[in-house]
Amino acid sequence: MSRIPTPISIEAAPAASRGSLEAVNKLLGSVPNMFRIIANSPQTLAGYLGLSGSLGSGLLNAQTRERIALAVAEVNGCNYCLAAHSYLGSNLARLSATEMEANRRGTSGDEKAAVAVGFAAKIAAKRGKVSDRDLQAVQAAGYSDAEIVEIIGHVAVNTLTNYINEVLGTEIDFPTVTGRAA
Secondary structure (H helix, E strand, O other), X not given: OOOOOOOOOOOOOOHHHHHHHHHHHHHHOOOOHHHHHHOXXXXXXXHHHHHHHHHHOOOOOHHXXXXXXXXXXXXHOOHHHHHHHHHHHHHOOOOXXXXXXXXXXXXXXXXXXXXXXXXXXXXXXXXXXXXXXXXXXXXXXXXXXXXXXXXXXXXXXXXXXXXXXXXXXXXXXXXXXXXXXX
16 A cells, blocks of 8 residues: 555546646556556656656667666666566567566666666666766767766656655556565
8 A cells, every 4th residue: 555645546636637647548548556646746747757758759769768767676676667667668668578687687688778778777776976987888889978868867767756656655556576686
């Protein structure tokens, strides 16, 4: 059970959040618990959806975005996000179970993606305090300055949802995945 109320429906959410939740419902065909619990703050919901949507139309492909989300969720110990991104990784980004396991360890079977995922995991684990060498490795792998900023943005947006779900105890409504540290 979550630590604060999760609106049971779009209609039970604050009025200022309902339009955003309708958009999520239209996009996903349902409104997962995470969105409904964030809806308690219409401003936080709008901010999350805005940043997430902008990053979703960025330079990084869907597979790399899901790989980063899995790595960050693992570092932050967020079982809700591990479950959600395992589902999305498998069903939308078409990542294999082997690939997602590698992503959770901060790597990838794809050589270039491995650098981005490893960098994202380091950012999360070191709270942004990565070395010049870490940054140079991403540049050497061929990532542009814009892509590097997007990687950082994906770490940030995923950390936001990791923290929300962990602090509030969001009930998992995806097939359960257990963190590696558990």
